[in-house]
Amino acid sequence: MTIRCRPATRRGILSTVSSVYDPLGLLSPFILKAKQLLQELCKSMYGWDHVIPQEFAKAWQRWVNELNMLHDFQVPRCMKPENFDPVETAELHHFCDASESGYGTVSYLRLSNHQGQIHICFIFGKARVAPLKQMTIPRLELTAATLAVKVDRMLKKELHLPLSDLTFWTDSTSVLKYIHNQTKRFHTFVSNRIAIIHDLSHTSQWRYVSSKVNPADDAARGLYVESFLRSKWLTGPEYLNREKRTWLKHTEGLKEIPANDPEVRKEITAVPKLGSDRPRGPEGSAGIKVRRRALAPPPGEGKKTEKGDRKPETLGDQTKRKQRTKGD
Missing domain, CATH: 3.30.420 (Nucleotidyltransferase; domain 5)
Incomplete structure (x- = not known):
């Protein structure tokens, strides 16, 4: 395995890692080390062509040196060994x-x-x-x-x-x-x-x-x-x-999820109050605020006072009543 010499920058590291052809993932754990280094450089906001600091350069140089050690790395290509019965x-x-x-x-x-x-x-x-x-x-x-x-x-x-x-x-x-x-x-x-x-x-x-x-x-x-x-x-x-x-088996408690598991959605259940036909809210009604308003008196009737007596009609009230009568 021959590795071209590239600068110790984010661009150079990415180029070197990408040049390792491993479609089956045989070297995945080893290549992951270089990918983790790239991620750390990305977190530190280093530019693509900025020379990486010494602490990262040592880790990168170690990875490159060990990559050259895999020059004679081999694995059998056949999935079934020789002399293996059908x-x-x-x-x-x-x-x-x-x-x-x-x-x-x-x-x-x-x-x-x-x-x-x-x-x-x-x-x-x-x-x-x-x-x-x-x-x-x-x-x-x-x-x-x-x-x-x-x-x-x-x-x-x-x-x-x-x-x-x-x-x-x-x-x-x-x-x-x-x-x-x-x-x-x-x-x-x-x-x-x-x-x-x-x-x-x-x-x-x-x-x-x-x-x-x-x-x-x-x-x-x-x-x-x-x-x-x-x-x-x-x-x-x-x-x-x-x-x-x-083979060991582990089946105990696999269907029991703790109630405080953060990934479980909380269930909300409405419970009606005892002695009531429907749940009542803080306003004394069924959870709904109802605005009440007094009905207007029928036409022709004067407004009543607090004591229940009819209030005398004014000139304006009489004029409105006459106009309403003509309209009818």
Whole structure:
């Protein structure tokens, strides 16, 4: 891998990162480190051609040096190893995770044959930086889950394999509760993404995985080369090589969402007051202010005083009454 020397500016860094051709996302955790550096420069409002300060320059130079270390990096191209008997089952397993600085997903193909042999193959990975607008971790985790189902839709179109099963793994119990929920109503951000997840997957396909063995954690935080070469990013978690009955299950409380969850819409219920036919407001009426006005006396009648006596007609009142009579 040959990297052209470019100036240590935002423009030069972006040009270098974009020149790394990695359509399958094999190096996604490592490339994420450079993308996070670009985001920090963007937050600091550095110009496109301004030389970056020393603190950022050291991190950038380290990334470039480690990129040259991947000159001999190789992965097997064939998804099925040699001398592997005819495939009995083929499954896709998608892992997703998020952190304050990024989120991502990684997918593996799990093959098994009649002899009980199991082979795990890396298929696709994607890592993205977190949005500049600060978001809560549950929302980022839900965004990663939405990315996972979209990747699944793409892979099913491209692989042309008879898949026997699909499984989505996340270490966020909040996301699992949102997905399994059938009663609560959420705010727009969550409800839109839950709708996509329900449309592209089934709730029974979602399972819990511990954060310690979740390979998508590498796509959420990023890795330098030394850690990347030792990670489980390309091989997947070890438990996928074992029989399914040995996999841990976590199903307790997945349908119970706390009442104080900030993503749940508040429900407002109007309760009528006891002893009244309809709810009454603060004005003593049914919550509606009614303006009362006195009716005008019939034509020909004088105005009454407070004591109930008729007030004598004036000359003007008599003239108006005569005109009204002629008009009739």
